[in-house]
Amino acid sequence: MKFSRRKFNIGALSLGSLSFLNIKGVKSATDEQYPDISAAVGPNATKNTEHAISQLGGIKRFVKEGQTVDILINFMGRIAAAHTGVDVFSSVVEQIKAASPAKIRVISWIEENRRSRNKLQQAVEKAGVEFHHVPQEDESLWEWKEIPQGKILKKVRIFKALNESDVFITIPKFKHHGSARYSGCLKLAMGISPRADNRGLLHANNSRDLEQCIADLNSAIRKPDLIVVDMMETLITNGPSGPGKTSSPNKVIAGTDRVALDTYCLPLFKINPLDKGQVLAAHEMGCGEIDLNKLNIVETEIA
Amino acid sequence: MRQKIIMCISILFLITLSGVAQDISFNFPAGIGDWEKSGEAFEYVGDDLFEYINGGAELYHEYGFETVSVQDYSFGEELISVEVYKMKESAFGIFSMLRSAEDQEVDAGDGATIAGYYLMMWRGKHLFAITSQSGESGNENILISFAQQLSENLESGDIPELVKHIPENPVDENSIIYCKGSIALVNISEKAAEFLTGWEEAVVFKSINAEEDLFVICKYKSASAATENLNKIQPRKSSINLKQAGPYLVASIEGSDIDFITKSLETATE
Numbered sequence: 080m081k082f083s084r085r086k087f088n089i090g091a092l093s094l095g096s097l098s099f100l101n102i103k104g105v106k107s108a109t110d111e112q113y114p115d116i117s118a119a120v121g122p123n124a125t126k127n128t129e130h131a132i133s134q135l136g137g138i139k140r141f142v143k144e145g146q147t148v149d150i151l152i153n154f155m156g157r158i159a160a161a162h163t164g165v166d167v168f169s170s171v172v173e174q175i176k177a178a179s180p181a182k183i184r185v186i187s188w189i190e191e192n193r194r195s196r197n198k199l200q201q202a203v204e205k206a207g208v209e210f211h212h213v214p215q216e217d218e219s220l221w222e223w224k225e226i227p228q229g230k231i232l233k234k235v236r237i238f239k240a241l242n243e244s245d246v247f248i249t250i251p252k253f254k255h256h257g258s259a260r261y262s263g264c265l266k267l268a269m270g271i272s273p274r275a276d277n278r279g280l281l282h283a284n285n286s287r288d289l290e291q292c293i294a295d296l297n298s299a300i301r302k303p304d305l306i307v308v309d310m311m312e313t314l315i316t317n318g319p320s321g322p323g324k325t326s327s328p329n330k331v332i333a334g335t336d337r338v339a340l341d342t343y344c345l346p347l348f349k350i351n352p353l354d355k356g357q358v359l360a361a362h363e364m365g366c367g368e369i370d371l372n373k374l375n376i377v378e379t380e381i382a
Numbered sequence: 383m384r385q386k387i388i389m390c391i392s393i394l395f396l397i398t399l400s401g402v403a404q405d406i407s408f409n410f411p412a413g414i415g416d417w418e419k420s421g422e423a424f425e426y427v428g429d430d431l432f433e434y435i436n437g438g439a440e441l442y443h444e445y446g447f448e449t450v451s452v453q454d455y456s457f458g459e460e461l462i463s464v465e466v467y468k469m470k471e472s473a474f475g476i477f478s479m480l481r482s483a484e485d486q487e488v489d490a491g492d493g494a495t496i497a498g499y500y501l502m503m504w505r506g507k508h509l510f511a512i513t514s515q516s517g518e519s520g521n522e523n524i525l526i527s528f529a530q531q532l533s534e535n536l537e538s539g540d541i542p543e544l545v546k547h548i549p550e551n552p553v554d555e556n557s558i559i560y561c562k563g564s565i566a567l568v569n570i571s572e573k574a575a576e577f578l579t580g581w582e583e584a585v586v587f588k589s590i591n592a593e594e595d596l597f598v599i600c601k602y603k604s605a606s607a608a609t610e611n612l613n614k615i616q617p618r619k620s621s622i623n624l625k626q627a628g629p630y631l632v633a634s635i636e637g638s639d640i641d642f643i644t645k646s647l648e649t650a651t652e
Contacts, residue, residue: 193433
């Protein structure tokens with residue numbers, strides 16, 4: 080394995096006694112010892128996923144015994160390059176299980192006949208975790224979220240299930256998207272609002288407005304506690320579902336900052352994060368850091 | 383008698399429950415070579431395309447999407463899926479958007495390209511996406527057979543008139559993309575989409591003589607509409623070389639010479 084020149088500060092280990100100050104949303108002294116972004120590069124998705132999370136302090140930094148965990152993934156698309164990778168997903172779940180949570184759920188509004196069209200649904204069943212389907216037509220399962228700070232999107236429905244769990248983890252596939260240019264950590268938030276609102280509110284205007292709406296949405300919803308980005312094999316044209324050209328960066332990237340992670344992945348599409356778009360808009364709304372120079376990023380090659 | 387009526391109704395009810403197949407507008411053959419239908423076909427119509435491909439539907443609607451019919455075929459463990467998109471007009475536009483310039487051309491339909499595990503083809507108003515679900519190449523000859531058989535009885539179509547106005551030389555034919563709206567253009571060039579607006583149709587292409595540049599012809603409703611947009615762009619057009627030819631605005635995004643295009647347009651529209 081080799082390490083990049085950015086190395087995490089292991090000296091902060093001596094501050095472990097202050098971990099009781101790890102209030103949710105506030106970076107504690109012990110957080111300083113871990114990188115902000117951990118990227119593992121190699122041909123094995125499972126090994127990459129294990130390493131990326133371990134570099135962040137391991138799953139037990141994010142999931143405590145007895146907690147409930149909700150997971151949001153990309154079900155879209157039949158080909159592997161379009162949806163969250165089976166191996167990445169399975170590895171995340173296995174690691175979560177080792178933390179002995181009370182419950183693990185995958186949550187989604189996507190209908191069964193759509194989910195069953197790729198191998199990810201089988202992976203969910205094989206993992207033995209609960210699949211929590213949120214039917215879009217059941218109004219009692221949704222709530223309106225006002226977004227006064229939204230520049231275009233002023234309100235949207237999100238499923239109530241989002242706020243039920245102790246821990247919220249997302250596993251986005253970073254890929255091309257025909258309307259939003261790309262889909263990653265920020266875009267996956269559209270999996271929390273129903274299709275009708277995605278069409279009628281977020282997609283109602285032009286693509287630049289869609290990207291602002293994505294930022295507006297992210298500014299209003301619960302921030303994931305952990306994000307594991309699947310960039311093993313990805314669609315680079317004709318997204319979100321293909322078929323299209325694929326690329327194999329063979330990367331799994333973990334972190335907690337949606338903006339930073341998308342910014343880190345954007346070179347795949349030669350897009351400048353400072354150009355008008357979802358990443359810049361989300362950063363301006365306080366959703367995360369766009370300047371990677373301010374962050375501690377560790378990249379590791381895994382054989 | 384009453385019992386017979388009840389029995390008939392029960393039988394009809396059971397038939398209904400067993401699953402009457404959805405009416406599919408495309409007539410998929412039962413088999414293609416050694417490959418047989420796998421599972422039931424399904425279809426999405428109009429706005430319901432969003433249910434199939436979520437936000438990806440916007441691009442297809444821009445090109446005049448009507449229906450998509452999908453059928454899988456299997457041979458042993460292998461699976462090929464056939465998606466047939468029917469558009470309001472020639473499917474050349476959406477085909478040109480989805481293919482890549484470096485894809486290999488194949489002889490099928492009105493135009494087809496293959497890129498490893500998938501084949502794109504247009505025939506009249508139909509776009510075909512034929513995909514090997516393994517995501518791996520190796521089935522190219524089979525994908526081509528599928529394309530040829532599926533398209534042989536369909537009516538042929540024509541490329542849009544605007545595309546015919548592009549000079550033959552020195553244009554890279556495989557780079558031509560016909561656009562019906564801003565979603566297509568922004569996917570090709572954000573700079574072009576930022577400056578060139580208000581048009582009814584556009585075509586984008588590359589030249590063999592200026593490989594780093596991108597050329598665009600936008601057709602406006604009228605010459606005055608083109609002039610109005612030209613005047614909006616001129617003060618801030620940065621590197622773009624821009625000229626008007628009647629209802630057309632011709633542009634090169636990085637400033638290359640565009641006289642060969644304006645001359646071709648003037649000749650074509652005389």
